[in-house]
Amino acid sequence: MKKILPVLIIIVSLVVTASVAIGIQRTKTVDWEESFNEKSNKPYGISVFYKELPNLFKDYKVRTVFHQPGSYLRANSEDSYGEHVAEGSFIIIGNSDYLENDSVDELLNFADAGNTLFISDYYFSQKIHDTLNIDVDYILNEKDSISYQSLKYIDIESTIIDKNEGDYYFARFDTINYHVLGHSKIDYKHVNFIHVPFGKGNIYLHLEPKAFTNYNLLKEERYKYVEGLISYLPENNVYFDSYAKIQTGYDGDVEKESNLSWFLEQLSFRWAWYTAVIFGILFMIFNAKRRQRIIKIIKPLQNTTIAFVKTVSNLYFETQDHKNLIDKKITYFLEKIRTDFNLDTSALNDEFIERLAAKTGKKKEVVKKLINYINWLRSKNEFFEENLIKLNKHIEAFYTT
Template structure:
């Protein structure tokens, strides 16, 4: 051991020296990508605005939408299978061009029913332009990279947006029925924030999404401009359209980042972690040989069936494989019906519901609820935790009532 100790000290010294040299020489570059990601702390992420929503809309329910608005709003309508009826304000910051036509239709129906849509982006989905009869043009900033943002009906100084090579503005819109609420100025003022009455609700379209980013919200008093923009929205439920679904194909199957990822992004923490790992490996190497072998303790055999079931179920749940679990629960439920009531479950129609209700003595409405929900699940390609929980409640209710 005495011969190994000097070598161990040399290795430790080399690791510490390397970490210090890299830490001194490494220059951290700033990522100026305009992602508008609500999870990003980079300059043009919107994590600050996302976290402040609870303060901007006190006593209101804030929901983050990880799906296409079309499927989400249909599911959470009066005739849908969602947990609530969507009412309030739907907010989209940047990246609105991903919207498909059916999502635009559902958003317009949402507004027509008396709700609010707020979009801040450079351009909008083509169907929005066509439906609302608006055009957006671009003006190049030839003098510097600064534009001035102002609100028409709110008494406040113009807000500077720097690092701005140009401005987008509304070049065509219905000047009689649409209300101009704000302007952007480079050489002259042009409308960049309008209110569009639509049915019983309102659509607010804004053309400078950088105002909502971390960089601008944390610089000087620029946050007041965003407060002014948001002040037009009613104090009601808020649906925030997540950027993350764009990264994962709109299906809402968002990959959760490791809790260690933030630490690994910090140079000092990263080297501390690597050093600890190296020490751990060295400790295991030099302590692999023990003076005496471990005397095994032979424990009596235990019934581990319940523990095994818990382990397997936790494994499925932790992997977020909701589709697999839902398929298995439906399969086992139908197998139970075939075994207990000798019914053919290949076709789950009204005739099957009548037969099952007759054999079980349960209310036909209760049987129809669970069978309709199973048929609905079989028609879907994406599943979420709430779907699994709701299916489990229906099955438990079937056996207990």
């Protein structure tokens, strides 16, 4: 162990030095992927908005939907097997193109029953386009990367969305029955937020989901624009469609991400962590080889049965209580006959002698002498040492012959 220790120290030093050097040289980059993941703290995740939902709807239940909306809403409909009846507002931010046709049908039924569907995305499921008779188009931002977002009936200033290569807008919709609630502007205004009355309920479609991201909510006063969008939703329970189900499969439960995962994404920490684990294992292996706890010597328990028998025998012999010893020897012998050979010992007659000899395979003369002597002893009231010795000889002859 003494020879290995310096080598281990050198290896640890080299690994730690290398990990620190890599960490210093590594240029930190920002991930601008538009995931719209409610668990992501990256610029285009929506964890800030997701965490604020309970504050925006203080007196109501905010539930996260980790399944396809179709299966979830069917399960939580009247006379179904869900834990509650789904009523309120269903919110989808980004990634709505994963919706299957049966989920779109259930969402439309949900709205038709008097509830609210709110979707903010660049485009929607084709079934939504066909059902609501809408078309979405795109205009490229040729001057810079800035567009302006405004709401028609809410008194707030236009909100800037930067890092924006272009805008999506509604190129076709029912201008008589649908209500225009907001615009985006690059060169001129385009409708990007509409209200669709649907049955007894309402559908709100919005075309700039980046407004809900961490980057925009935490920059200047852009959160006011999102507050304006959400203000159209009624005061009721909220069902938030989770992005996580798209990553893990939306037919099952979503696994929670490990708390260690963020640290393992950091290169320096990952090197340090793996180094610590590897050398912890090596330390245990070498320690196990070189050290062993002292094994305590446990003496086996002594068999005191023979000593006890000798002590009791000596006690009876010293007191010259031959009658007691003879009675006990007869009792113990007959008990063994009953236990080993399942014979009735209540009548020690000729029939018993023949049956005992047959079952034990002993000579009939030996068995007869022993049983006759036992019967003779039982008829006596006074005993001597010779009687005890003779009984013992007969019993030993029975077991040895």
